Amino acid sequence: MCRALAPAARLGYDRGGGSGTPEMELTQDQRREIEDLRAQTRPTRRATVAALEEILYRPIPVLDHGFVRVIDYMGDDAAIVQAARVSYGKGTKQVSTDRGLINYLMRHRHTSPFEMCEIKFHVKLPIFVARQWIRHRTANVNEYSARYSILDREFYVPDEEFLRLQKEFGRRARQAAQQLDLLGGEDSEQPAPVATAAQSRTNKQGREEVLPPEEAARVLRDIRKISQHAFTVYDRLLGEEARPGIARELARIVLPLNTYTQWYWKIDLHNLLHFLELRADPHAQFEIRAYAEVILDIVRRWVPLTAAAFEEYRMRGACLSRTALAVVRRMLRGEQVTRETSGLSAGEWRELQALLFEEP
Ligand SMILES: Cc1cc2nc3c(=O)[nH]c(=O)nc-3n(C[C@H](O)[C@H](O)[C@H](O)COP(=O)(O)OP(=O)(O)OC[C@H]3O[C@@H](n4cnc5c(N)ncnc54)[C@H](O)[C@@H]3O)c2cc1C
DSSP, rough: OOOOGGHHHHGGGTTTTTOOSSOOOOOOOHHHHHHHHHHHOOOOOOOOOHHHHTTTTEEETTTTTEEEEEEEEEHHHHHOOOOOOOHHHHGGGOOOOOHHHHHHHTOOOOOOOOGGGGEEOOOOOEHHHHHTTTTTTTTTEEEEOOSOOOOSOOOOOGGGGGGGHHHHHHHHHHHHHHHHHTTSOOOOOOOSSSSSSOOSSSSSSSSEEEEOOHHHHHHHHHHHHHHHHHHHHHHHBBBSSSSSOOOHHHHGGGGOTEEEEEEEEEEEEEHHHHHHHHHTTTTHHHHHHHHHHHHHHHHHHHHHHHHHHIIIISSSOOOOHHHHHHHHHHHHHHOOOOOOOOOOOOHHHHHHHHHHHSOO
């Protein structure tokens, strides 16, 4: 099974008490640091979450060289409930269980109690993914500096295995491409669930159908070749110890967007859920979605009641416009509603049909 699409299975790797550290390209120093950190435990009166402690510091692989690991966290489901009870006081007595209260908060977009929880990740990701990720302004970020340090020869190459997923994802990619076409083919982080796929015929940014195997192999060969060459030039520009070349901050400009970078990323739970709503969604580009799905699994471990409410009301729920709601009411009364009589645009009509009649 494809690694990037099976975070649940991947997260399960250490449940049986195995060594837990997956085979991936970590430096000796990083491995030692993780082992040292995991060997230490400290007594605390603070709330901790056993399921998250289990994976603390451990890298969870994403894509071909990337990972996500939890470095620290604050709060749990109970912290959200506690904060909400402060604001509601006696009013919360009506909501008897923690689950009921969290569901209520999520349903009514009472968001500030979720800001009481924070989490800090160490993420290794390709630069083109980082560019999309960094648009989320409500996090604190500290990135690896290629001005001061030399970048490892690590670049992302899509996995040929993804090609086989065409059947599962092709339909969604085509729909999204059509939607964008209706918007005038606007420049976008186009949904592209299939990693190496043919250029969309309807949108110049999109990937629509998978390539035949021999063509896919050639594409992957080209990506590897050009990336290797860029790193060779980078090394040459840096020079050697005996004969140093140009500054690191300048040498790096020849590196491609699939080069891996790393950062620490800290965010509160409310804003993390917003990030996940946008980036664990089929409209998000496949590569950032692979990270978002791993993080969603981490959130399920950390705050299970909140994660369940989020999936129920936001991720897998839907928000209807006034006109769309009127259409649903008319349909429920047995009326035959067509696109022409609905008052919806073609795009809105298609979205409503998909929402009501297609299996997610
Ligand atoms: C599928 C997809 C396609 C995209 N395509 C493009 C594209 O083609 N081009 C492009 O440039 N971007 C694109 N984006 C990025 C997108 O426009 C947002 O910049 C990005 O998703 C961050 O969203 P956000 O601002 O809601 O999140 P955050 O920055 O995390 O902010 C969270 C929330 O905080 C509030 N907030 C934060 N900062 C401010 C502020 N300064 N002022 C007011 N409110 C604030 C807002 O309510 C915001 O929703 C795309 C994103 C997605 C998911």
